[in-house]
Amino acid sequence: MTKLLKNAALASLLLTSFATLADIPTYELVMKDHQFQPAELTIPAAQKVKLVIKNQDDNAEEFESHALHVEKIIPGNSQGFVILRPLEEGEYKFVGEFHEDKMIGHIIVK
Template sequence: MKFRITLSVAALILASSVAMAQSASDNAIELSVQDHKFTPAPLSIPADTKVKITLHNLDSSTAEFISDDFKGGKLVAGGKTASFFIGPLKSGTYEFHDEYHEASSTTQLIVK
C-alpha cells in the first residue's frame, strides 16, 4: 500500500513539474537584432505576465534593448546572447529600440 501511495505522489509531482516547465516556456521569447533591426517585429507578449526575453545580437557592435515606455533594458555585446525579464505589462502598444541605433531599430511591443 505504501508503495502505491509513493508512486501516486511521485506521478503527481512529475505532472506538476511538467506543467510548470511548460508554463515557463510559454513565457519565453527569442528576439534577435541584426543590421540594427529587431526580429520579430513587432514583438507580441501576453498581458499581465512576466516574460523572459533572450536577445541574440547578430551584429558585431553592441546593441541595447531599451524602452522609454516601460521599465526594462539590456546591453548585449556584438555576437553575444543575453536574457532578461520584462513585465508584467498591461495591454497596449509600447515602443522599444536599440539605444545605439534608435532611428533604424525602433519597433513595437504589443501586449495583449
C-alpha cells in the same frame, strides 16, 4: 549555521530561482543589420515573460525601452535576456539605442 548548511541553503535558493525562470514563457528578439527581427512581438497581458535578445551583429547594441523601464547592453555576437513584469494590454516601444533612428520595435500586449 555551519558552512555546509549555508552552502545547502544557497544551492536550494539558486535551484528554486532557476526553476522559477524556467517556468516563465520565453520570447525571442534578434538584432541583425541594425534591425529587430521581429520588429513587432506579441505577448500575453498580465503575465511575466522572459525576453531573450540575440545580437547577431559584430558590435554591441543596447536594447532600451522607456515604456518597459528596461535597458540592457548586448555585446556583439552574443545574447542576453530581460524579464518583463506583467503588463497591461497596449503597445510598448523599444529601440536599439546605438541606432535609435532606424532600430525601432514594438511589443504588443494582448
